[in-house]
Amino acid sequence: MAEETQSWAERFGLPSTGDARAAWGSADFYARFAPSGDFDGTLLAVHWVYWGFAFDDAYCDTGPYSGDPAAFARLSVSVQRAVEVPHTPPPTDPFMAALHDIGTRMRKLASPGKNRRFHAAHQAWLCGVQWQIANQASGLVPSLDDYLLMRLHASGGEPTFALLEVANGLPDIPPDEVGGPAVRALTEMAIMVAALDNDRHSAAAEAARGHTGQNIFSVLANAPDVPAAEVSDLAVGLRDHILGMFLGLRDRVVANASPALRRYLADLGHGIRGNAEWGQRAARYLAAGDGESPAVANWADAPLDSAGRTLRPPAFSWWWNAFAPANAALGGGTCAR
């Protein structure tokens, strides 16, 4: 799969992401998300992951677009167009042509419903990147609530998890099930845990590359009511708390889930774990740093107990409000505070 990805990337003239192991890394990454995926679907997902990493490096985190929100606004709509509809002749830009190829193959391989869900996730990701670039351009460190909402989208977790349905090649999850609030909340929680893990893995590398430093640590350090000594515990405590909510809610939802949804929910967990393992070792985070990952931590035995001071960012309050035990629709269960 890595070899096929490398050939594919070379055919379109995509840059390597600064590491000869880029194709291997993309395959290793997504195989962790979809361990039971079928070959063609997973290969397509791996190609998007390769493309996404390369796009991120070229346009989002560094490069001339990364500080120019107006230029990115145009690019963003054109990129989205490339994945959504057939163009002939295909665009000549390597990124556009490669993404167009992914979109074309996805239309052949997956149902219109899966395609539309991927398209919507892709669009939301680009909107998050647009916001990230706007902050970079103005040197702004956002509030915690703004940061988490931006990061939910800008992290790329939405398209990455939407690809699970493509990779697994199962019948569509029924629309009322996949579109309901519980599955949405679980997806958001999984994205946020993975994004906060990435913040730990990449913070040192990004600092070394001279980034604006939008990450959970800099955001909390910049918040007026957070003592410096509490930044790290609050960040880790928030991540652990969200993971706890995810696990509790997933147990309740999986009990009545269709087979395709059960696989999706299992793979959300695989993605959380796979992302963390991958991030601890991935060359792309080490390349720009001091040769040591900032978080070669082993797994903790228990969630961090942040002594009752768990953050509840308003843009995500619905996780707590909609899925607390009092919510009759989903029955019992506890979101541990």
Place this chain on the structure above:
Amino acid sequence: MAEETQSWAERFGLPSTGDARAAWGSADFYARFAPSGDFDGTLLAVHWVYWGFAFDDAYCDTGPYSGDPAAFARLSVSVQRAVEVPHTPPPTDPFMAALHDIGTRMRKLASPGKNRRFHAAHQAWLCGVQWQIANQASGLVPSLDDYLLMRLHASGGEPTFALLEVANGLPDIPPDEVGGPAVRALTEMAIMVAALDNDRHSAAAEAARGHTGQNIFSVLANAPDVPAAEVSDLAVGLRDHILGMFLGLRDRVVANASPALRRYLADLGHGIRGNAEWGQRAARYLAAGDGESPAVANWADAPLDSAGRTLRPPAFSWWWNAFAPANAALGGGTCAR
């Protein structure tokens, strides 16, 4: 319906759109799109239309955000959040709170599938506005292809047409049908015809308000290969040609459509006609101009014959390529050139 809309807007403190007839205008507008809609669904659509016009005036076309792509990037994601998920307590900004109310009611009234389609359309609209604002900020007149792609999204046609499913209150259009390429192409064509009609209606009013003047006429006038004498005919010819394609393709698709899709396809046509009628008379276009609509034209008896020089913008080439007569999947029929 207009009275209920006025009360609703006042309850949230939304501004009138510069005209005491704003609520009446929104109801008049959407009743033309969904003449067979049910009351609650259509009322919800009318509220969004009211909200959209007010948001457009306050943030997109004029006001401090209209020239600040970085500020709009943040606003855009927060706005999208307000319609997609429940917040408690609801946000205090009138626009956010009113949109949050629309989102909450839509989740109660319509299926998750309809909600997701509306959300995706809403997101795509905001991305188009982001691009429009980026051009406004840099004083850029885009190329024809860029303009049409921007306008497809920025015009707001996507959420407006996605509301048809909510307004009609019918069972969901099957995912493979509503997500297929033909329905997508028909939706895009309807949006583009309406957007080009709006360009005719609003060109004079926008010029009077000192806009950058991104419209089909200024874009063609700025194109290097278009003689000034041909601008108007090319613009009208393109619009008429797209309408011809729409009518031909719709005839072919409707033959095998489900009842819910048939209603949707009929209402795309109602929307094209309703938008044109409404635009010729609407106070919002007259208010800022010289008191005369630039296009109080009656209906033409036949499409403009642009003597073979029909524009085929590359971002939309798939309309021609996918739905030409040779395309076996849809059988016969002709897209008149």
